[in-house]
Amino acid sequence: MRIVVVAGGVGGARFVRGVREEVQRHRPGSTVDVIVNTGDDWWLAGLRIAPDFDSMLYTLSGQNDEERGWGRVGETERVSAELHAYGVAPEWFTLGDLDLGTHIARSAWQRAGATPSDVARRLQERWPLGVTLHPATDEEVDTHVQLAGDSAGEVRELHFQEWWTRYRAALPAARFVQHGIERAVPSPGVLDALLDCDTILIAPSNPVVSIGTVLAVPGMVEALTAEAAPIVGVSPIIGGSSVRGMAEACLSAIGVQTDAAAVARHYGLRRDGGLLDGWLVGLEDATAVDALESEGFAARAVPLWMRDLDTSAALAAEALDLALALRP
Incomplete structure (x- = not known):
């Protein structure tokens, strides 16, 4: 099975780790490609920072600081203190010394002419990830x-x-x-991954600034929906609250309720020109299933909390099983 996941942020990284675990346990021979949000990227102190990609990289390689939820385990912050003292980096954004090594490598390669996709391949060569990560686009669209x-x-x-x-x-x-989204196109790795894939999963990432930014890349939605592969999304909202982060503030800004069913409707039903075929909500939102089903979504209520590797893998299994049930 060829699986593609659209994801961003810490929640997306944990979901992808669950997909990898489920594949390794029960679906041998499957491949997993991940389309990673690049809208959070920015330049800081002359370095190109890619928070969502690096969250994926560190989580899947076992380098992530699980207590903080971001950055590298065993970090020190001596260099950041110096950057703050010189006034070239804001005090509210701290980079760990190990993390800075990644940013320096990325920036050096890009200044030498490498594309973000080239850099992504080089960074992934360091650790066996079990999946392949692709930036959504090679253009800067912060x-x-x-x-x-x-x-x-x-x-x-x-x-x-x-x-x-x-x-x-x-x-x-x-x-x-x-800014600059109008000149962006899906990265070559994204288009290759989508060609003849079997299943597309939308991770429980922020619907507005993570998944929404990926979908805003011109041609991305068309590329996702061009194949026959079922598209199944996982709600980032459980019981009226975001699983992680501050998605409520983002949803409110675009006029969408902080509600699992409302997010599904925001993405839209594929047969009506939207994105989704199927949608997973939490057990806390099981009452929304009938309404979503009546509107044409293949909806299921399942445990959504990713408390550990086992629960993350179980959630991935639910998403994959629903996608398989929807295959023509």
Whole structure:
């Protein structure tokens, strides 16, 4: 089976780890390709930072700091302290020394002419990941946040990282903008992975700034839906709350309720020009299944909490089983 996952962020990384575990345990011979959000990427202190890709890289390689949920295990932060002292990096964004090694390598390769896809391949050569990671696009399309409530018609805009990390999404957002998105195309690895794939899974990542940014790449939705492979999504909302992070603030900005069924409707039904064939909600949202089924979604209520490797693999199995049931 050829499996493609669209993902971003820490929750996406944990889901992909569960998919890998399920494949290794019960679906030998299967391959897993991951389309990773690049909208959170940015330049800092002359270095190209790719938070979602690196979360995937560290989680799948066993290098992730599980207690903090991000960064490398056993980190020190001496270099970041020096960058703060020199005023070339903000104090609200700290990079670990081991993590900086990744950013320096990435930036050196890109300045030498490598594309983000080239860099992704080189970074993955260091550790056996069991999956293949692909940046959604090789173009720079960093996400910015336009804030609500500015006076005198002025629009205040922040890079997503400042809004998310410094302000913890507390500043009301009016809209999210990916500068340069109009010139972006899916990366070559994305298109190759989708060719003749058997199943496409939408991870329980932020629907707006992670999955939404991937889907905003021109040609991406068409590439995802061009194949006969069923597309099954996993809700990032359980019982009216986001599983991780501050997705509520993002959903509110685009007028979508923080609700599992509302997110499915936001993605849309594939047969009606949207994205999804199937949708998994949590047991806490089981009452939404009948309504979603009546609208044409193949919906199931299953345990969504990824508490450990076993529960993550079980969730992946539910998503894959639903996709297999939907195959023509």
